[in-house]
Amino acid sequence: MGDRQDHTGFRPLADTASGVLDPVLRKRAGINLALVQSWEDVIGAALGAQSRPLKIVWPRRAHEDDPFQPATLVIACEGFAAIRIQHETGEIISRVNSFLGFAAIGRIKIEQKPVATAARPRRKGPPVVDAASEKRIEAATGAIEDDGLRAALARLGRSVIAERIKKR
Structure with missing residues (x-):
């Protein structure tokens, strides 16, 4: 973890x-x-x-x-x-x-069997980051050939940056 x-x-x-x-x-x-x-x-x-x-x-x-x-x-x-x-x-x-x-x-x-469907919080839209952060994410993930992996890592990067901004 x-x-x-x-x-x-x-x-x-x-x-x-x-x-x-x-x-x-x-x-x-x-x-x-x-x-x-x-x-x-x-x-x-x-x-x-x-x-x-x-x-x-x-x-x-x-x-x-x-x-x-x-x-x-x-x-x-x-x-x-x-x-x-x-x-x-x-x-x-x-x-x-x-x-x-x-x-x-x-x-x-x-x-x-019954599947417990606990009330799940609604997913928010993707986190929004500034243009400079978006360029850094694109530069870091641009060389990854697999489209799914590249998109997942870009989402992770946006989430991390958005969390850091939220904690400030």
Whole structure:
């Protein structure tokens, strides 16, 4: 999570909570907090709002020398979302594996159950930064070939700069 601190030396509560919850989730459900928090971004807003990842089930290995086998991602969803997930299984596996950084998931298991839809705060529009900051962001990300990655890093840069401005 990093050593993000404000000027008083205290770490944000979210960092502390993530640091405590991530190992617990990983041990109990085989899933990391980053995937749970980024679920809508990983599989898309429409489907992400109707589902949530529950756990990752890793196959048992009899010996240490057994070859790696991908895990099963268990997803909770309601009604019609189950059909959409079933039809988009290959794409979802690909996106989750890209998010995790390796071919961790080989199949998906769907569990039809209510998905808690806590009142989510409305997303604000993208942060606005001054022209000089925008030029610095473009210069820093201009050499990145992947359009999606370049756009994501530019959004991150704008958010960081906007947060710094807000704290002044």
